[in-house]
Amino acid sequence: MHTSPVRHPVAQQPGWPDTEALGTVRHRLATSLPLVMPRESDLLKRRLAAVADGRALLLQGGDCAETFRTSLPVLEARLDTLARMAAALSGPTALPVVVLARMAGQYAKPRSSAFEERGGITLPSYRGESVNGQEFTEVARTPDPHRMLRAHEAASATLNLTRALVGGSPTTTAAYVPEELFVSHEALLLDYETPLTRIDPYSRRPYAGSGHLLWAGERTRDPDGAHIAYLAGIRNPVAVKIGPTAEPDELLALIKRLDPDQEPGRLTFVVRMGAAAVRENLPPLVEKVAASGARVGWVTDPMHGNTYTAPSGHKTRGFDAVLDEITGFFEVHHTLGSHPGGIHLEMTGEDVTECVGGLAGIRHEDLPARYESACDPRLNREQSLELAHLVGEIAARRRAPSWR
Ligand code: PEP
Ligand code: MN
Numbered sequence: 171m172h173t174s175p176v177r178h179p180v181a182q183q184p185g186w187p188d189t190e191a192l193g194t195v196r197h198r199l200a201t202s203l204p205l206v207m208p209r210e211s212d213l214l215k216r217r218l219a220a221v222a223d224g225r226a227l228l229l230q231g232g233d234c235a236e237t238f239r240t241s242l243p244v245l246e247a248r249l250d251t252l253a254r255m256a257a258a259l260s261g262p263t264a265l266p267v268v269v270l271a272r273m274a275g276q277y278a279k280p281r282s283s284a285f286e287e288r289g290g291i292t293l294p295s296y297r298g299e300s301v302n303g304q305e306f307t308e309v310a311r312t313p314d315p316h317r318m319l320r321a322h323e324a325a326s327a328t329l330n331l332t333r334a335l336v337g338g339s340p341t342t343t344a345a346y347v348p349e350e351l352f353v354s355h356e357a358l359l360l361d362y363e364t365p366l367t368r369i370d371p372y373s374r375r376p377y378a379g380s381g382h383l384l385w386a387g388e389r390t391r392d393p394d395g396a397h398i399a400y401l402a403g404i405r406n407p408v409a410v411k412i413g414p415t416a417e418p419d420e421l422l423a424l425i426k427r428l429d430p431d432q433e434p435g436r437l438t439f440v441v442r443m444g445a446a447a448v449r450e451n452l453p454p455l456v457e458k459v460a461a462s463g464a465r466v467g468w469v470t471d472p473m474h475g476n477t478y479t480a481p482s483g484h485k486t487r488g489f490d491a492v493l494d495e496i497t498g499f500f501e502v503h504h505t506l507g508s509h510p511g512g513i514h515l516e517m518t519g520e521d522v523t524e525c526v527g528g529l530a531g532i533r534h535e536d537l538p539a540r541y542e543s544a545c546d547p548r549l550n551r552e553q554s555l556e557l558a559h560l561v562g563e564i565a566a567r568r569r570a571p572s573w574r
Contacts, residue, residue: 178396182280182358182389184294184301184313192361195315199365202322204379205274205329206353208370211406214352214382217268218407219435221511222467227265227565228438228512229256230354230469231554232272234546235279238299238324242331246344247519248273249335251551253346255558259512262566269348272516274325274332275355275381278362279545280389296545299324300359304544318362325380329353354409357384360400367404375405385409385440388474391416393423402427409438409467414447414475418458425464438467440514444475445494452502460508470499471514477546480526484537486547489527493560500564513561517549528553 186192220226231252248271256267277300286295286306293311296304300321303310335347357363357378366379378384384404388411390397401408410424421439429437439459443451448470459466472495473487480486496513503510523540524547526532532553541547549557 178394178399179392180360180396181392183360184297186313186315186361188315192315195318196361196365198319199322199362202366203326204366204368205322205326206379206382208373208377208405210352211377211382214268214270215407215433215435217352217435218383218438218467220266221268221469222435222438222465222509224509224511225265226268227259227263228268228270228467228469228514229259229558230270230272230440230512231255231515231517233276233518233543234516234548235298235544236273236276236324236328237544238320240324240328243343244518244520245328245331246335246342247551249332249347249351249519250344251517251519251554252351253344253348254555256348257346258555258558259562259565262562265565268352268512269350270352270354270383271332272354272514274328274353275321277321277324278356278359280356280358280387282389298358299544300362315361318359321362322366352382354383354385355381356387357397357400358387358390360396363400370405373405376403378404378406381406383407383409383438385411385438387411388413388442391420391424393420393427398424398427407435407438409440409469411471411474412439412441412443412455414443414451416451416455418455421455421459422462422464425459425462425466429464429466432464434465435467437464438469438511440469440471441499442471442474443495445472445491445498447475448495448498449502452499453506456502456506456508460506467511468499468503468508469511469514470496472496472499473514473516473546480534480537482534482537484524484541484547486534486537487525489525489549489553489557492525492549493557496557496561497564510565515549515554515557516546517554519551519554521552522548522550525549525553528556530556
């Protein structure tokens with residue numbers, strides 16, 4: 171609807187073999203109910219304006235890749251964990267915490283290689299439940315557009331129960347749930363996002379109907395690419411992942427495209443440099459953006475720059491590296507006088523063994539025991555809570571000078 175694939179190169183799309191089925195699916199999505207309302211996205215934008223100004227903190231978290239196979243206890247555990255993490259961030263800082271789940275739409279994954287080879291057989295890479303199946307067979311790995319209908323259904327079911335729980339369901343087993351919660355995912359699959367985009371009858375502007383906030387990933391953030399063109403066309407708050415190769419001028423180009431009117435809360439940069447690079451790479455970006463007069467939000471994703479392969483072959487991340495990147499991110503902003511807006515995590519409320527370290531003492535040898543992620547390794551419940559307590563303390567320390 172608002173993208174022109176002719177003018178803008180489209181990265182990371184599945185290459186659906188059945189284009190007729192794709193047309194049918196797009197039509198069905200376009201005639202389905204949207205999952206979220208424009209006024210909710212506007213409210214999140216106001217909350218994110220407070221994050222950009224240092225008047226609130228953002229807690230964004232959830233699976234790397236959601237799957238269709240889920241359950242109510244898993245959802246309750248995630249909401250309970252997010253609520254406890256929000257309390258841990260809010261207590262020491264006395265700041266409100268905006269809870270933004272990576273959920274109800276996080277079904278598509280960008281891949282570094284389009285193909286995967288195993289034992290001499292080459293098949294398309296797994297691109298998330300809304301594209302193909304994880305199983306290493308030709309049938310499972312062939313992109314099937316009908317999966318986007320299942321993604322819409324799964325997102326809508328997840329959101330339905332989330333709304334009941336956040337509203338205070340009398341029957342939940344979760345001890346805590348956030349008082350207010352928004353949902354977000356990477357706007358990767360334009361064949362899903364575009365048909366779910368609707369004109370808001372009040373403002374007559376287009377809004378994504380698939381989630382409150384959408385972001386462009388590190389691999390699709392080309393200012394001249396189709397993903398940024400799509401985000402530029404919607405009025406939701408949007409975010410962009412910023413990796414270690416990003417140049418200051420690229421950020422200025424993204425601001426020009428995505429936030430030309432300098433609308434408070436519209437644009438958040440999610441920085442994912444890696445613990446070893448953040449202290450060196452982030453300052454020139456923050457300085458150049460600040461000098462341009464733009465008022466964007468800055469958030470740290472301490473997961474994606476700290477992934478490595480354990481001896482067992484599992485992708486993992488170390489708790490210490492995650493904490494170190496967060497610490498570096500807060501240090502940089504403290505030094506420059508800008509606002510560290512919060513954290514973006516891959517986490518679950520389950521007792522999985524995917525990331526190593528923390529008080530839980532998970533070791534490389536423990537990874538095979540409960541490695542359940544469909545894609546990247548997530549902090550488990552205990553690691554998430556421990557991290558949130560530590561970040562609350564870091565954030566409170568950093569705020570101290572402004573109180574004097
Ligand atoms: C992700 O958030 O799962 C992801 C792929 O991140 P990035 O685009 O930053 O690599
Ligand atoms: Mn990931």
